[in-house]
Amino acid sequence: MTHPLDQEVEALAQVALAHDRRHQRIPDLTWPDGARIAVNFTADFDAMLLRRLLNEPPMQLAKGEFGGRVGIWRLLALFDQHHVKATIFTPGRIRELYPQALRAAHAAGHEIADHMWEHRVPKDMQLELDHLTRTATALRDITGHNPVGTRSDHSLALLKKSGFLYVSHDSADHLPYYLTDREGANTLLNLPFHYAIDDAMFYSFAWLGSDNSAQRITDTDRVLEMWWQAFLQQYHAGGYLNVCLHPFVSGRAQRIDMLDALIRRMKTLPGVWFPTCEQVARWCLANHPPAA
Numbered sequence: 001m002t003h004p005l006d007q008e009v010e011a012l013a014q015v016a017l018a019h020d021r022r023h024q025r026i027p028d029l030t031w032p033d034g035a036r037i038a039v040n041f042t043a044d045f046d047a048m049l050l051r052r053l054l055n056e057p058p059m060q061l062a063k064g065e066f067g068g069r070v071g072i073w074r075l076l077a078l079f080d081q082h083h084v085k086a087t088i089f090t091p092g093r094i095r096e097l098y099p100q101a102l103r104a105a106h107a108a109g110h111e112i113a114d115h116m117w118e119h120r121v122p123k124d125m126q127l128e129l130d131h132l133t134r135t136a137t138a139l140r141d142i143t144g145h146n147p148v149g150t151r152s153d154h155s156l157a158l159l160k161k162s163g164f165l166y167v168s169h170d171s172a173d174h175l176p177y178y179l180t181d182r183e184g185a186n187t188l189l190n191l192p193f194h195y196a197i198d199d200a201m202f203y204s205f206a207w208l209g210s211d212n213s214a215q216r217i218t219d220t221d222r223v224l225e226m227w228w229q230a231f232l233q234q235y236h237a238g239g240y241l242n243v244c245l246h247p248f249v250s251g252r253a254q255r256i257d258m259l260d261a262l263i264r265r266m267k268t269l270p271g272v273w274f275p276t277c278e279q280v281a282r283w284c285l286a287n288h289p290p291a292a
Helices: 004-021 049-053 058-081 099-107 125-143 156-161 220-237 253-266 277-287
Strands: 023-025 037-044 087-090 111-114 177-179 188-190 240-245
Touching (some): 049 058, 058 099, 087 099, 111 125, 111 277, 188 277
């Protein structure tokens, strides 16, 4: 007779295997022109929208507003100074709030990608589709074409149907990989990022509703060294790094200086590629397509 504990373990193992089957890793991943590493600099340009969604106090809303009025412009200037093409993940409603910043980002050659309509994905699928469509319309008004990437947990079926190529939300690996839905369909490339390379984890009090006592404003020199070591590990392994920034967080002057130092260090090594997420996605799809 099978012991109940053994049955429970077997059930958990089957769930884990089913989840693993949704992730298709890319063997022998290569980059253009023999590059050793692809570094995506990404910015979640949500300004005060997430703050409003969490019903945070006015001081938190003001922090978000700083990102739209000042921070995004500082980041764009930094990227342009270093000839780095970034990906700006932005909610559709930012088109209403800061259209000049989005137009400037697009004119400079940066990718404008989806980050939901107002920084949430509705549970109702019809409303979810409405949000996805409204965001695509808003961003198409800026760029002239629909976005092909998203940082969200929109359903893969709707994303696939809407012409998306990639997501940048899941973090099951340190390299790009293909992700399917629970039915094993609607395959999209995932460009993983991790909170260890996310500025908000180091520079924010009360992040995502946590108590102030659980937060610290980390010294920029410490963050520089941690991110540099993360880059070096991936560089020597031959890999990928997705740096997640927020204009209201990294748009502060001393943090811009830290990012400037980080990029300068990266550029001292040969074989570092600074593409947009769309460029990485199109390279992987063309040169490392998913298995049937």
